[in-house]
Amino acid sequence: MSGVRQDPQLLGVNPPLVQGGRDYHDVTDDISSITEAKVYETPMKYWIALACTSSVVLVLGFMLSYLVANGIGVWGNNRPVGWAWDITNFVFWIGIGHAGTLISAILFLFRQKWRTSINRSAEAMTIFAVMCAGLFPLFHTGRPWRAAYWLFPIPNTDLNMWQNFRSPLIWDVFAVSTYATISVLFWFVGLVPDLATLRDRATGKMKQLVFGFLSLGWRGSARHWRNYEAGYMILAGLSTPLVLSVHSVVSFDFATSVIPGWHTTIFPPYFVAGAVFSGFAMVMTLLIICRYLLNLQNYITIKHLENMNKIILVTGSIVGYAYVTEFFIAWYSGNPYERFTFFNRAFGPYWWAYWSMMTCNVISPQFYWSKTLRRSVPFMFCLSIVVNIGMWFERFVIIATSLHRDFLPSSWGYFQPTWVDIMTFVGTFGLFLTMFLLFARFLPMIAISEVKGVLAVEKHLYSETQREEVYK
Amino acid sequence: MAAIFSKTSDLILKVAGAVIGLGAVSGIAAFAYLSYPTVIDTGYQPKQPVAYSHKLHAGELGLNCYYCHSTVYKAAFAAVPGTEVCMGCHSQVRQASPRLEVVRQSYASGSPIHWVKVHDVPDYVFFNHQAHINAGVSCVTCHGRVDQMEEVKQVKPLNMAWCIDCHRNPAPNIRPADKVTQLDWVPDRPAEEIGREIIAQKHIDPPTNCSGCHR
Numbered sequence: 001m002s003g004v005r006q007d008p009q010l011l012g013v014n015p016p017l018v019q020g021g022r023d024y025h026d027v028t029d030d031i032s033s034i035t036e037a038k039v040y041e042t043p044m045k046y047w048i049a050l051a052c053t054s055s056v057v058l059v060l061g062f063m064l065s066y067l068v069a070n071g072i073g074v075w076g077n078n079r080p081v082g083w084a085w086d087i088t089n090f091v092f093w094i095g096i097g098h099a100g101t102l103i104s105a106i107l108f109l110f111r112q113k114w115r116t117s118i119n120r121s122a123e124a125m126t127i128f129a130v131m132c133a134g135l136f137p138l139f140h141t142g143r144p145w146r147a148a149y150w151l152f153p154i155p156n157t158d159l160n161m162w163q164n165f166r167s168p169l170i171w172d173v174f175a176v177s178t179y180a181t182i183s184v185l186f187w188f189v190g191l192v193p194d195l196a197t198l199r200d201r202a203t204g205k206m207k208q209l210v211f212g213f214l215s216l217g218w219r220g221s222a223r224h225w226r227n228y229e230a231g232y233m234i235l236a237g238l239s240t241p242l243v244l245s246v247h248s249v250v251s252f253d254f255a256t257s258v259i260p261g262w263h264t265t266i267f268p269p270y271f272v273a274g275a276v277f278s279g280f281a282m283v284m285t286l287l288i289i290c291r292y293l294l295n296l297q298n299y300i301t302i303k304h305l306e307n308m309n310k311i312i313l314v315t316g317s318i319v320g321y322a323y324v325t326e327f328f329i330a331w332y333s334g335n336p337y338e339r340f341t342f343f344n345r346a347f348g349p350y351w352w353a354y355w356s357m358m359t360c361n362v363i364s365p366q367f368y369w370s371k372t373l374r375r376s377v378p379f380m381f382c383l384s385i386v387v388n389i390g391m392w393f394e395r396f397v398i399i400a401t402s403l404h405r406d407f408l409p410s411s412w413g414y415f416q417p418t419w420v421d422i423m424t425f426v427g428t429f430g431l432f433l434t435m436f437l438l439f440a441r442f443l444p445m446i447a448i449s450e451v452k453g454v455l456a457v458e459k460h461l462y463s464e465t466q467r468e469e470v471y472k
Numbered sequence: 473m474a475a476i477f478s479k480t481s482d483l484i485l486k487v488a489g490a491v492i493g494l495g496a497v498s499g500i501a502a503f504a505y506l507s508y509p510t511v512i513d514t515g516y517q518p519k520q521p522v523a524y525s526h527k528l529h530a531g532e533l534g535l536n537c538y539y540c541h542s543t544v545y546k547a548a549f550a551a552v553p554g555t556e557v558c559m560g561c562h563s564q565v566r567q568a569s570p571r572l573e574v575v576r577q578s579y580a581s582g583s584p585i586h587w588v589k590v591h592d593v594p595d596y597v598f599f600n601h602q603a604h605i606n607a608g609v610s611c612v613t614c615h616g617r618v619d620q621m622e623e624v625k626q627v628k629p630l631n632m633a634w635c636i637d638c639h640r641n642p643a644p645n646i647r648p649a650d651k652v653t654q655l656d657w658v659p660d661r662p663a664e665e666i667g668r669e670i671i672a673q674k675h676i677d678p679p680t681n682c683s684g685c686h687r
Contacts, residue, residue, distance in 0.1 A: 071595070145503070145507055146507070156504070156633075157508065157510075157633055158508055158509065158631050158632060158633050159632050159633055159636070160632070160633035160636050160637060161632070161633075161636060199476070208476045209476065209477075212476040212477060
């Protein structure tokens with residue numbers, strides 16, 4: 001019996017999730033060698049990329065120091081636009097994280113095997129995105145060292161006052177901190193078997209100690225695996241509602257207020273879809289870069305990228321539908337203020353932001369109806385960036401256009417960012433990309449043990465000769 | 473493969489964990505204590521351009537606070553007197569004193585003396601002197617015994633907890649209108665009782681919502 005009948009690749013459907021005929025040992029080698037490489041063995045293009053992104057981190061450091069030294073007046077937000085780039089960027093980064101949770105939790109529970117090559121990096125991305133997001137609420141206080149008891153209900157002798165528990169802002173603090181905690185735990189638990197692999201392969205004493213410490217005494221016994229899988233399942237179960245709840249609560253920041261343009265019940269599902277949409281676009285951007293920098297084409301295949309593009313198409317269409325619904329409801333409600341807000345959004349002073357959002361979010365994902373474009377790497381790379389530009393504009397449009405027309409025309413204004421606003425946002429990209437590049441180089445960026453699980457489909461290819469026959 | 477960790481590793485780990493944990497807790501506690509306004513702000517006593525003694529003027533000579541800080545009854549800001557107010561007396565009194573050199577120069581040139589603000593609340597706090605003074609809150613409640621200070625220093629924390637304590641229970645700090653600038657006034661019966669009567673009479677209801685002080 002040859003591999004022809006059984007090998008799905010030759011049937012042209014469901015190609016193997018790992019390409020290039022890699023076997024169990026190859027998988028371990030391929031992934032571990034990235035972290036074990038000497039400095040000069042890692043491709044130069046990686047170090048150049050890291051040098052660029054870490055210089056941008058310095059910009060972020062300078063901007064935050066400048067903010068703390070001078071107060072938040074260095075940002076452009078002022079009456080009537082009291083919330084501007086800070087919360088726009090916060091929502092943007094929190095949204096980015098959602099793809100990681102969706103891939104690691106929901107796709108896990110739905111037994112989507114293609115998640116195995118991308119879940120580790122998507123989870124890491126979630127954590128870094130939440131870190132970037134957290135910077136904005138932390139620093140918008142102007143005095144981040146006091147933020148602990150301003151944001152969290154910690155007893156203190158400085159305020160003699162609790163947070164307003166009826167305010168969605170405090171719900172947000174709990175939602176995001178829960179999300180950060182669960183994401184870190186989930187990521188770390190998933191890493192344990194792979195860290196043990198690295199420990200066992202480590203040559204230096206120092207590496208052995210570090211990986212030995214981090215792998216928590218993992219020996220890979222049956223009992224370990226049983227506990228691990230139960231624990232992983234529980235964390236997946238805990239994370240699943242978070243995919244929906246975190247961005248719902250973020251949307252409450254707006255939806256529970258009485259500002260026309262914010263006060264709508266559609267916000268929670270609309271925000272969640274947008275978050276997944278932007279998150280997948282960001283995973284796409286990062287994976288295409290890493291795939292290129294670290295030569296991971298065998299693991300992150302066109303099949304993986306295509307699947308993600310399908311999710312981008314679905315969520316992008318939901319977002320587009322939500323935009324249309326908002327306009328419909330503004331008209332249908334008969335509320336003149338609501339109507340004015342939406343008319344003003346599209347044709348007022350921020351028309352350029354609105355139409356950027358519509359073009360990037362509603363029109364651009366529709367290209368993915370075409371299979372050719374869905375599988376073209378340069379196209380999807382560009383489109384993933386376009387989507388994220390669009391999703392940033394979505395938050396900006398919601399926040400700035402709803403606020404700049406205050407209830408009294410005498411209070412109308414126009415928000416413009418300052419250079420500090422702009423460079424702080426650019427700086428968070430530096431932090432995000434630097435963290436991600438460091439992660440990709442120093443930790444196994446593909447879940448070795450999980451990828452081996454999906455290799456099992458090829459167990460029948462037991463010999464070298466048979467493999468050669470199948471893979472030519 | 474030889475074991476990476478020796479048998480004592482568990483103990484070392486536990487001890488290290490305990491040390492790091494205790495270190496973190498005490499570090500946070502120390503930071504929390506040291507960063508409180510009562511610790512870092514109280515006692516602030518900047519050097520003023522003129523060696524003006526409140527103890528002499530307000531204490532020994534008995535000038536009313538209102539004589540110099542003349543806007544307190546009708547404005548949010550308690551005016552720092554112009555050089556002309558100083559010269560109102562010092563064109564007659566101690567005309568040649570070397571300690572008044574800066575004042576005379578300022579008077580001659582018309583450029584004001586750069587007094588350093590001592591009681592400085594953050595920009596997002598809108599404190600109104602008029603509202604407090606007219607309600608019967610004395611100067612001494614927030615500024616202490618300025619009439620005994622050679623150079624003014626901050627003696628109260630001026631942080632939000634301190635403000636809000638009084639806003640929630642103003643009675644102990646409310647006194648009759650004519651006693652507001654009398655820093656050494658001693659009530660003849662419990663201050664809270666007097667305060668409660670004045671509160672009832674003037675319908676004083678200090679705000680405890682955010683926009684009371686932050687707009």
